[in-house]
Amino acid sequence: MASGKKSVRKIIDYDAKSMKIHGKRVILYGGEIHYFRIPYQLWEDRLIKMKQAGCNFISTYIPWNWHEPEEGRYLWDKGRDLDLFLKLCQKHGLYVVLKPGPYICAEWDFGGFPDWLLARDIKLRLPDDEYLSLVERWFRIVARIIKPHLVTRGGNIILFQVENEYDHLIEEGDLALSEKEALRYLMCLLRITRRCGIDIPTFTNEGSFIRGTEIIDTRTFYPNIPWIWLWEFDYFERLIEEAKKEQPDKPVLVLELGTGWFAQFAQPLYEGPWELLNAALKSVLVRGASLLNMYMFTGGTTFPYWGCKGDFGGIGSTTSFDFGRSPIREWGELDEKYYLARTVGLFLKSFPQLITKTEIIPEAAFFISGGERIRALEENKVQDATSFAGSYEKVLVLERFSPSGGLLLVRNLEDTVKKVAISYTSPLENIKRRLPEQGYLELPSYFTALLPLDVVIPGTNLLISHTTSELLTTKKIGDKQIVILYTQAGIQGEIVLGGKSLKVKALEGKVKVKRDNSSIRLFYQPEGVKLVEIDEKILLLILDSYWAGRVWLLDDSIMLTDLYYIKEIKEGPKEILLRGEAKNKVENKTRIFTFSKPKEIKVNGTSVPFNYQEARRSLEFNCRVKEE
Structure with missing residues (x-):
């Protein structure tokens, strides 16, 4: 990994289970945010919201043409101030995954390549000497800015991407390109990266031909691509399993876990459902993913003249890059997916061992029997239908197992309720058990859950x-x-x-x-x-x-609140101070479990009355929030 130096491996390393930072295993949970699609005055707002959602890292591209629109003229100020963006990430405790291309895709003009490259007689995305010399010049400019921020120099950048989705070029491009030539090109990019002094782990996204080298092949997960396929989990899960077998010394990193899809002209606006993100997050976790990059986590705007065609048959992507309802919307509003992301983030922070210390055990869990329950719309009643046993793509049970506890993925991605009984293997006793112990469990449509087994x-x-x-x-x-x-x-x-x-x-x-x-x-x-x-x-x-x-x-308490957004919490020995936002100035319910009654609670600087219940060790209050 990295440069191979032991001193580097003490700071940043990995194995099949996860990344290791300063010797500690880390499950990386976060999302994509494009600084070049958001006004720089709003960068910090979006980063704070991501941190409050439980993210511990962000990922972003660096478009070459955004920073060098004319050859030799580099722009790094205001909305192009990458150094400022990286400093804000570090200020708020977020690791960074950087992706400088040279080709980025990103539904961005020319995939990030500057137009002036077309004036040269060179071959792009191939081991062409003149092209590679221009790439090295670009990487050296980027390196001057990012090297002080590398984790190996006390910073927060932990991963570096070269190229993007090169498998697609081999499979669908017009070039007669061999995997051997593709491999040579990617290894040239790796050598350039190292010559520029970038010594952190390097990866490429969807580059299966690179397996067995120093570069990590990372995966995408887009079960819903509107007008092409919907709820197609099996295909992407199969690719994850293939990657695990073919690069057994490397972790499962999902660099694009789709929260939706980009908008295109002449197509209806697609909005990915809450259930899709819930299923995707939990399905890749049970497969052992230790980096989950929700793409997009924060929506943005593709400002005029920076868009792209969209796909082979597309006529152009729109200025909106809300990406099918991102958890943080294009304009900064929090979607219901944001609160879903918080639940998974809290779980991973509290119980990481249920991912990093467990393994999938084939046939450890299966459906014993059951049946579908289909609601007859014309009769408004429920009737039993055919029974089934085993698992298949859309109705699935899968167990992660260790002697110290496990997890059970239970999934129903069909539009009808399923009535099931599950046999699973007790991690503690290594015997078969039934869930539920009696009767059947009804799985709602589009339901996915990670259920704990024998957890102390x-x-x-x-x-x-x-x-x-x-x-x-x-x-x-x-x-x-x-x-x-x-x-x-x-x-x-x-x-x-x-x-x-x-x-x-x-x-x-x-x-x-x-x-x-x-x-x-x-x-x-x-x-x-x-x-x-x-x-x-x-x-x-x-x-x-x-x-x-x-x-x-909180430090000494736990709070439940349906305040729309909590920006800051300060907890003192005698008071609790909250800063946040509310919608439509309505009553907001808040409950705090604490074993010491505070003297005062303030919301946005205003003291609010509360009721403390000694028996339940909690206090409650409703308040109208005055916006700051």
Whole structure:
């Protein structure tokens, strides 16, 4: 990897499991933001919003033609001030993945190449000597700006891309290009990169021919490309599995996990659904992905004359680069996908070992039996239809397994409800078990979940044997460990806890408790908030999907709020200060779980009254937010 130096590998390294930064495994969770599509005055706003969503890195291209529109005239000020953008990323604790091309695609004019290249008798994207000398000149200019920001020099840039989607050129381009020549070209780019003093790991996106070299082949994941295919997960999952086999010493890095698709003239505006991003994130995680780059995470604008044709049959991409409803919209508004991204980010921050210390075990889990439940529209009733067993692309169960706990992916990507029973392998006992223990589990249409198996909550002896809810986070506050799970709409809630002698008390919400000789089972509906106390030391907080995306971890408390956006939280010994935004100046519900009653709470500088409930160790308030 990198330059091969041991001193570099101590700072930035990788293996099949993940990247390692300063010797520690890191799951990289973030998204694409194009500084060249956003007014520079708004860069910091967007970066703060990404950080608050749980992102720990951002990814961006560097368009050659944006910075050198005329040969020898370089522009690096205002909206082209890459150094400022990188400093803002470091200020807010975000790693950076940089992609300077020379070809970037990005639905950008000429794929980022400057037009003046056409005046030369050279072959682009090939091992042409004159072309490569111009690329090296471009890379050296970029290197002057980015080298102080490399992680190997105390900065935050951790990965460097050369070229983009070269597999497409081999498969669909007009050139009679061999993989051997493609490999020679990419290795020339790698040598240029190293000569420019860039010593961090280097990758190319969708360059399968590069496997077995120092360059990492990274993957894309676009199950929905409107007017071409929809919900096509199997194809991209197969490519991930092939990459794992053919570069077994490298991690699974998904550099383009599609949140939607770009808009084109003469086509309806496409908006990717919430369920698509939910399924994509959890499906690549169960396949072992340790870098998830949501593309796009932050929308932008392709300003006039910087657009492109779009595709082979396209007539042009639009100025809007909202990319089918990005989590942060083109104009900066937060979409519901933003709060979904927060739930996955919280889970990965709290339970990374369930990805990095587990492996997929073939046939460890499967559908025992079940049936589809089809709603007859004309009769307004539900009837049983054909039964099925096993898995297939759209209705799938898959288990990640280790002796210390596992995860179960359960997925239904069809438009009808599925009624199933699942056999899985207990990671703790290595025996077959059934989920649910009795009856059937109804999977709503377009449903995807990562369910924990035999997970011991950190800081406790509490064993969650299995559950139809998903883990969100855990935190010790005062003398109690708070464990938060969430349940998606349409799913019957069930948690099986190991240990028959636990003292279980429902403090809030309707929760049914059943005991047997070896475990305790909790049953509940997915709506609202449930609070369960266990052995007077653990608080189990069970939320629905809406509230799960609105959980904030403070230093000494946990906050649930449907304030539209929280920009800053300051927690002192006697007060809590919030800065944020609200929509339409409506009442905003906020609940804070804390074991010390604060003297004052201020929202945007205004003190708000609150009600503290000692028994539930929480306070509540509603407020009208005065915008700052």
